[in-house]
Amino acid sequence: MDYRLELLDEDTFEKLVNRICQGMLGMGVISFAPGKDGGKDGKFIGKANNYPSEKDSWNGKFIVQAKHTANPIASCSDSDFKKTVGEEIKKVNVLKSAGDIDCYLIFTNRKFTGISGDDLVKKIQRETGLENVAIIGKESLNDLYINPNKDIIKEFKLDLLHIPFDFSEEEIKDIILEFHKELPKIKTSLEAEVNRIKFDFDRVKIEEKNKKNQLSKEYYENEILSHSLQDFEKIESFLSDTRNEEFKEQYFDIAAELRNLIQLKRTNFASFEEIFIFIFKKVSDGNKLKGKRHIFTLLHYMYYECLIGVK
Template sequence: MKYPLENLTDTEFEILVALICSEILGTGTIVFSDGKDGGRDAEFKGTANNFPSKASPWIGKIIIQAKHTQRNNASCSESDFQSILKISVVPAIKKLKIKNEIDYYLLFTNRKLSGVQHPKIEDIFDAETEIENRVIGLEQIELWLKQYPEIVKRLNLNKLLLPLSFDENDLRLIVNSFYNLDKKKGDLSKIPENRDIENKNKLNALSKEYFDNVIKKNLIYFEQIRRFLADPINKEYLDKYENTIDDINAKIIIHRTDFEKFEMILEFLYDFVIENNPELNNKRRLVRLFLNYMYYNCDIGINE
């Protein structure tokens, strides 16, 4: 999944970089407070865990710098970034070298970094400072976020995926109303037999593991949801339900490629609803139940 890191604040991006460094370098990564950083946002002293490789890790004083931009699709090849390197970064490294406070330099940026531009930037550092260095661009950061999903969770990076957000108030009202009913296990024989759920799962890239362990156990309540929505007395909630699935489906169609598997979409929607409606925390099972029902009932996702 790709996160719009340009929507982070500079401080949030620095924290992201520090968390990545805690993984690739070690927990000894020290983060400095905001303000004049003297060319460093964090540092690590010792033997790196696995950077640049596990076989040949850096050993010594590693200085870490984060250069964040709020521009979408920004690139390291652009003139403003080149100016930052020459006017700000290189002089800072030289000062650190004079003080014997640096052996290696790591520069993180959320800009795109091409295979052509990468060695050119490192050559600038090599020629000007003679300090071994690496430039980490957006592509590598995205790979590390996949490798270390706990960082995504700790920083709640899913909040950046606002294009998939929707007005969850209708779903909140539906859940609250359904919560007051006695939950009854339905007759599985009443679930439509002509539904090719295996094909739907394949079309939507929803894993068998997720279906068997999450959605399948909720099937026994789907008939009660169907009756609840079909009851004329609940027409108000049926209207809210139909508006909700219409909104969600439109968002999914537009942003489907941002999510590798469909269960990631369902779980994002679940987290979004719970985080924005703390009062549903003790009813969170019902939030997932309704999202599962939407999927199984072919109200969201690709059906053919």
């Protein structure tokens, strides 16, 4: 489960990091008050309990830093984070000159992107002379240190900040990219098809469906009817094309996955449009995805086809 750590304030995130360090390093972790930290938010001296492993734990003077961001799609490859690391290297060198650091840990709620993240670790090692350096991103924070620890979840009330559900977002991206590429080739008699589809909407008693699913009249009229409806026939043409059989299979697979997840997690959302927006953000955030507007169109089409939502 992923927790929305971007919703924490910086002080709480620092406390969370030091609480995690009590488990991985030891109870002797010292927390520093908010303010100019001189390159440290936490400190520990001794042999780590289990970092990076129980068999080969680091030993010495540990300096812990917590680097929080309110940006939910931030990553370690962002230029502002690289700049921050560059500034912290200067502070680390001051600590090293004074003999106050052997091991350096940076915790952040940013995505740890493999190549960029590893390059930053090597940069710190190279420019400080420290061997024991690690950047721990939000994936490791969630998977290794928060999810297995119910006490931490309870203490920091992280259960109120969890992401409602995960799904195979890459499959939606694949479909959107291919649909966006094929869209100029798909020809329809737009006015006739829109009228036909409007008739179909009446036939399935869409108002009743919207009421059951708590989809507002405003959203239905302003988003689905006004913006997505005109492309429904194009999606149908795209999926019925034998050349797109693989994408058609992906479409029905992801629709089945979303249908079950939405049914299980429905109480995490008030209106159904919140579900559309959540899925859109999950697929598109942090990605330069061409045609991302079609994510909404595809989701609205699934809803129209009664593949998601209560019939």
